[in-house]
Amino acid sequence: MGVFLALVRRELGIAFNALTGYVVVAITLLLAGFGLTGLLDTLNSDRTDAPITEMFFGDGLVFWLIVIVITPVITMRSFASEKSQGTYEALMTTPVGDWQVVLAKYTGAVLFYLASWVPMICVLVGLRQVAGVPELLDPRAMAGALLGIACIGSTYLAAGIFASSLTRSQIIAAMTSLLMGVGVWASSLRPSGQGGSGDTLGRVLDHLSVTLQMKDFARGVIDGRALVFHLSFTVLFLFLTHRVVEMRRWK
Amino acid sequence: MSDESPMIEVRDLTKRYPGRTAVDGISFTVGRGEVVGFLGPNGAGKSTTMRILSSFMPATSGTVRIAGFDVFHEPDEVRRRIGYMPENNPLHTDMRVRDYLKFRARLKGLGFNRSRERVDRVVEQCGLRDVQKRIIGQLSKGYRQRVGLADALVHEPDLIILDEPTIGLDPHQIRSVRALIKDLGKRHTVLISTHIMSEVEMTCSRVLILNQGQILAADRVEDLESRFSQDGRVVAELCATADAVRDAFRDLPEVESFDISAAAGDHVRLSLSPRNGTDLRPLVFETARQNGWALRELTRSRHSLEDIFIHLTRKQKGEGR
Numbered sequence: 074m075g076v077f078l079a080l081v082r083r084e085l086g087i088a089f090n091a092l093t094g095y096v097v098v099a100i101t102l103l104l105a106g107f108g109l110t111g112l113l114d115t116l117n118s119d120r121t122d123a124p125i126t127e128m129f130f131g132d133g134l135v136f137w138l139i140v141i142v143i144t145p146v147i148t149m150r151s152f153a154s155e156k157s158q159g160t161y162e163a164l165m166t167t168p169v170g171d172w173q174v175v176l177a178k179y180t181g182a183v184l185f186y187l188a189s190w191v192p193m194i195c196v197l198v199g200l201r202q203v204a205g206v207p208e209l210l211d212p213r214a215m216a217g218a219l220l221g222i223a224c225i226g227s228t229y230l231a232a233g234i235f236a237s238s239l240t241r242s243q244i245i246a247a248m249t250s251l252l253m254g255v256g257v258w259a260s261s262l263r264p265s266g267q268g269g270s271g272d273t274l275g276r277v278l279d280h281l282s283v284t285l286q287m288k289d290f291a292r293g294v295i296d297g298r299a300l301v302f303h304l305s306f307t308v309l310f311l312f313l314t315h316r317v318v319e320m321r322r323w324k
Numbered sequence: 325m326s327d328e329s330p331m332i333e334v335r336d337l338t339k340r341y342p343g344r345t346a347v348d349g350i351s352f353t354v355g356r357g358e359v360v361g362f363l364g365p366n367g368a369g370k371s372t373t374m375r376i377l378s379s380f381m382p383a384t385s386g387t388v389r390i391a392g393f394d395v396f397h398e399p400d401e402v403r404r405r406i407g408y409m410p411e412n413n414p415l416h417t418d419m420r421v422r423d424y425l426k427f428r429a430r431l432k433g434l435g436f437n438r439s440r441e442r443v444d445r446v447v448e449q450c451g452l453r454d455v456q457k458r459i460i461g462q463l464s465k466g467y468r469q470r471v472g473l474a475d476a477l478v479h480e481p482d483l484i485i486l487d488e489p490t491i492g493l494d495p496h497q498i499r500s501v502r503a504l505i506k507d508l509g510k511r512h513t514v515l516i517s518t519h520i521m522s523e524v525e526m527t528c529s530r531v532l533i534l535n536q537g538q539i540l541a542a543d544r545v546e547d548l549e550s551r552f553s554q555d556g557r558v559v560a561e562l563c564a565t566a567d568a569v570r571d572a573f574r575d576l577p578e579v580e581s582f583d584i585s586a587a588a589g590d591h592v593r594l595s596l597s598p599r600n601g602t603d604l605r606p607l608v609f610e611t612a613r614q615n616g617w618a619l620r621e622l623t624r625s626r627h628s629l630e631d632i633f634i635h636l637t638r639k640q641k642g643e644g645r
Contacts, residue, residue: 075430075435075436076430076431076433079427079430079431080431082427083416083427086418086419087416087418090418090419091418158414158417159410159411159412159414160414160415160416162375162380162410162414163408163410163414163415163428163475164431165380166378166379166380166403166406166408166410167403167428167431167432167433168399168400168403168404168431168432168433169431321380321381322381322382322399323382
C-alpha cells in the first residue's frame with residue numbers, strides 16, 4: 074500500500090511540477106468560462122425551470138469539449154514519457170507489481186481530472202448563491218452530474234492510459250486517445266429529435282450513447298446500466314494496459 | 325538463497341530479437357564480493373545481458389540466477405537484491421534529489437523511516453549533501469551520475485549492476501565516480517559495463533570481454549595481460565654504435581628478430597622479439613654489462629587491455645567473414 078501511495082503521489086507530482094498540469098487546469102477553466110457565459114445568456118433571456126446542471130452538462134457542448142480535450146493531455150505522458158526517458162526501465166526493475174504501476178498511474182490521472190473540475194463546480198455553486206434561486210441547482214441533479222463527470226472521465230482516462238502504454242511517443246498517445254474520445258462522442262450524437270429511433274440498431278446505439286447517459290446524469294437520473302457500462306470499459310482498458318505492461322516479460 | 329551460491333550464475337543465455345541475435349549462448353559466474361567489468365564494443369550485447377540480469381526482460385533461452393534466485397521465475401526476489409543503473413542513467417528530472425531518492429527507496433520496499441535513514445546514508449556516501457535540495461534537471465552530469473549511483477545503492481543491494489556509469493563525464497567526474505565504484509567493491513558485488521579499458525583496469529578485479537553476443541575472454545585483468553604479453557618485445561637504449569650492437573645480437577638462439585635505430589644523443593634504440601616467449605631483459609642487461617655499454621632504458625612492452633581487446637575482437641571479425 075505504501076508503495077502504491079508513493080507511486081500515486083509521484084503521478085500527481087508530475088502534473089503539478091510541470092507546466093502541463095497548470096495548462097490542463099487553465100484549458101478547463103477557459104472552456105468552462107465560455108460555457109458559463111452561454112449559460113448566463115440563456116438564463117437571462119428565457120424563463121426555464123430546468124436545473125443548470127442539465128443545461129451545462131446535458132445539452133451544452135462545452136462539457137464534452139473539456140472531457141475530450143483534457144483526458145488525452147492528462148494521460149498521454151503516463152507510460153509514453155517514462156518509456157522515452159528510460160525511467161520505465163528503472164521503474165520496472167524495482168520490486169513493484171505491474172498492477173500496482175497501472176493502477177497508480179490510473180488513480181493519479183483520475184484524481185487530477187477530478188481536481189481540474191473543482192473550480193467549475195465552485196462557480197456553479199456560487200452562481201446559485203448569487204442568483205438567490207435555490208431551485209437553480211437541485212442537489213440531486215448536482216450529485217448526478219458529478220457522478221456523470223466521474224464515470225465518463227474514468228472510461229476516457231482508462232482508454233488514454235491504454236493508448237499511452239502502447240507507444241513511447243506522447244503525441245501518438247494523445248492522438249490515439251483523442252481519436253477514441255471523439256469517436257465515442259460522435260457515435261453518440263443523434264440527428265435532432267430525442268433518440269428513440271424505432272429500429273433495433275437505433276435502440277442499441279441509444280443505450281451506448283454517452284451523451285444520452287450524461288443527459289440523464291445531469292437531470293439527477295442515475296441509470297444502473299450507465300454505471301455498468303463505464304465500469305466495464307474502465308476495467309477492460311485497464312486490463313488491456315496491464316497486458317501491454319506484462320508483454321515485455323513474454324518470451 | 326544460501327550464501328554459498330554465486331552472486332550471478334548465467335548458463336547458455338541467449339537473447340534473440342527479430343532478425344538479430346544479441347546474446348548468443350553465454351555462460352559465466354560472478355562470485356560474491358567481486359568487481360567484474362563487462363567489456364565490449366557498442367552493440368556487443370552488454371546492455372541486453374544486463375537487462376536480463378535485472379529481470380527487466382526475459383531471455384530467449386538459458387537460465388540466470390542471482391543469489392540463487394531465477395530471474396524469470398522469482399523476479400521480485402531478484403529485484404530486491406539488485407541495484408541497477410540503466411544505460412544513460414534515466415532520472416526523473418523534475419524531482420529534487422532527496423525526494424527522488426526517497427521515492428525510489430519506497431518503491432524498493434523500504435519503510436518510511438528506513439528509507440529516510442538510507443537516503444541520509446547514500447547522500448553522504450555519494451557526496452550529494454550540498455545538492456540534495458536541488459532539482460535533478462539542474463544538476464551537472466557528474467552529480468546526476470552520483471544520484472543514479474545513490475539510487476542503485478539505496479536499498480543496500482547485494483549486487484550492483486551499472487551500465488556504462490562514466491559515459492559522457494569529464495575527466496574529473498570520471499575520477500570521482502570511479503573512486504565511488506571502487507569503494508562499493510568493498511561491500512557489494514559489482515558488475516559494470518563499459519567500453520573504456522582503463523576503467524576496467526582501474527576498478528575491476530576480473531573482466532569479461534564480450535563481442536557480437538559471445539564471451540571472448542573471462543579472466544583476471546593481470547592474468548589476461550600476462551597471457552597476452554608472452555610475445556612481448558623488449559626495448560633497450562644503449563650507448564654504443566649500431567654495428568657493435570648488431571654484432572652482439574646477431575646469432576642468439578633466443579632472439580627471433582631485432583631492429584636497431586638511432587636514438588637521441590649517442591645512443592641506439594634496440595628492439596628485440598623473443599623466440600619462445602623468453603624474457604630477453606636479463607640477456608640484454610648481461611650483454612650490455614660485458615661490453616661496457618651504458619644502458620638507459622630497458623622495458624618489456626606489456627600488452628595493455630586495449631591491445632588484447634582489439635586483438636580478440638578483430639580476430640573474431642576476421643573469422644566471421
